[in-house]
Amino acid sequence: MSPVIEVRNLRKTYGAGDTAVHALRGLDLTVEKGEYIAIMGASGSGKSTLLNILGCLDIPTSGTYLLDGIDTGDFDEEQLSLLRNRKIGFVFQSFNLVPRTTALANVELPLVYAGVRRAQRRERALAALDLVGLKERTHHRPNELSGGQQQRVAIARALVTSPAIVLADEPTGNLDTDSSREVMAILDRLHASGRTVVLITHEDEVAAHAMRTIRVVDGRVAGVLV
Amino acid sequence: MRLVEIAAFAVRGLTANKMRSGLTTLGILIGVASVILLIAVGNGASSAVQQSIAGLGTNILTISPQRAQQGSTVKPLTTADAAALVGPDSPDVKYASPVVSAQATAGYGGTSYAISQFIGTDPHYFETTNSGVAQGNLFSDNDIQQARKVVVIGATVATQLFPGVDPVGKSMLVNNIPFTVVGVLAAKGSSGLQDADDMAVAPLTTTQNALTGYGSLTQIVVQARSADALPNAQAQVTTILNGRHKVSQTADYRILSQDQLLTARTATTETFTVLLASVAAISLLVGGIGITNIMLVTVTERIREIGIRKAVGAPRSSILGQFLIEATLLSLFGGALGVAAGMLGTQFTIAGIKPVLVPSSVLLAFAVSALIGLFFGSYPASRAAKLRPIEALRHE
Known part of the structure; x- marks a missing residue:
């Protein structure tokens, strides 16, 4: 069985010539199905760039990225959006909920783009919100929710399509200790139920939840901590 | 999706x-x-x-004296000119009304009002300019012969001078000369540039006596028999006036048709x-x-x-x-x-x-x-x- 993520010699360069910034310099990474991985590194190390490429939000300058055995390098923008919709659930540090839109509608969003029918959509979105403990807050808008609640809505949105991987870019970065604990508990549960989770963090405490911790330095994997 | x-x-x-x-x-x-x-x-x-221009009628010619230029003499337009325009030599001319006009201040009771156009003319003028009477009567040829001090006033003058009063039969002072109001003209409305109802019409003779004197006419208003006859009427009028004024090169009068006015x-x-x-x-x-x-x-x-x-x-x-x-x-x-x-x-x-x-x-x-x-x-x-x-x- 092929790994969920297989990255070979990944490079990402911003700009050109003398001012070029090399965010990734030939990075290799393999993530097996059901793994729980934390990526750590100083700011500017390229870890966010890596996660954005893994989430198909950005494309690498060179190198190969196989997602679920599919080479994403051959894909155009239209196919990538399909991939983001079906295979990937992304959780951002700043939540990125659609403003002035209810929690339920936010969670339903990926399902709408997936073409799921209304009744089934509602059912699955409610189930996802239930999973993150927000069944009571389905009709609240983002500005009526606390940061922790917003992030839980974002996680519900990430997992509602049953993606192959859940990617989280510093999911607790903007949260207080209690909210962080709740969010990590949810991610732990996701892992326990068999999902593949990759997250970026600065905090050792958060990284401790993961099976493996990968340290990224200067755009390369510097070490793996099991 | x-x-x-x-x-x-x-x-x-x-x-x-x-x-x-x-x-x-x-x-x-x-x-x-x-x-x-x-x-x-x-x-x-x-x-x-x-x-407002179309309302005046499409079969009208207006003859007015040309201002004197150097080296040319200008003969005034006279009542005789107007009378000569209607006759066997001009079969397409129906009427020719001599017109004098002046500004006048009218008074009634305690109020006074400056009428922007006080016109002296003959009764055909009303027909030529499509002016109907709303109250009372128009004046007659007899009034002209007798030089009676009668006047027909426009709607604006009536409302300004006789608010809430029937003006017919009342005596109003025009430049301190008493005139009897015999009728009120139907309102024509404002043309946006000037108020067509701000006027009064009196017999030519009376007006010349009382207000303008016996100089040149301000205008002769000619009504052709029909709109189609207008070009012929204009030609006939030109011939007659050229003869009477002995015009060799430049005419000392100007003929404007309603058409030209409309175009302008x-x-x-x-x-x-x-x-x-x-x-x-x-x-x-x-x-x-x-x-x-x-x-x-x-x-x-x-x-x-x-x-x-x-x-x-x-x-x-x-x-x-x-x-x-x-x-x-x-x-x-x-x-x-x-x-x-x-x-x-x-x-x-x-x-x-x-x-x-x-x-x-x-x-x-x-x-x-x-x-x-x-x-x-x-x-x-x-x-x-x-x-x-x-x-x-x-x-x-």
């Missing part, structure tokens, strides 16, 4: 921010309404002028209409820039939202569709309201002018603002939809 779902996103996008949608709609509304209204006012002004006036109002149209064009431009602005701001502030939608897997087509539908709804809604407001505005009289709606202006204003709204609503959105999700998300 069905169209219904995209349309639902669009509607939700509009209702989620009612303030923004409202302001956008208002911008389009004002743009459309002002263009429609401005063009209608311009059109109303020019048609009012045309109507139309040229004036056309200038006016062009002026208003350019004002309208500028307001359309300004309205368009306003719409452009609001649409650009609206889309720019939502680039992040576009990024979010892309991140959860929205294809470009659905994002484009959503913004296109939003822009269409706003443009159509704002445009329709603007058309309604503009049409409502044309129901009112603005600065003494009754606006006349130009159907093509409604179409033009609506189409231009709708297209501007559509373009500037969807073009930046399409650019944003082309961004990679991470670029759109990072947009501040």
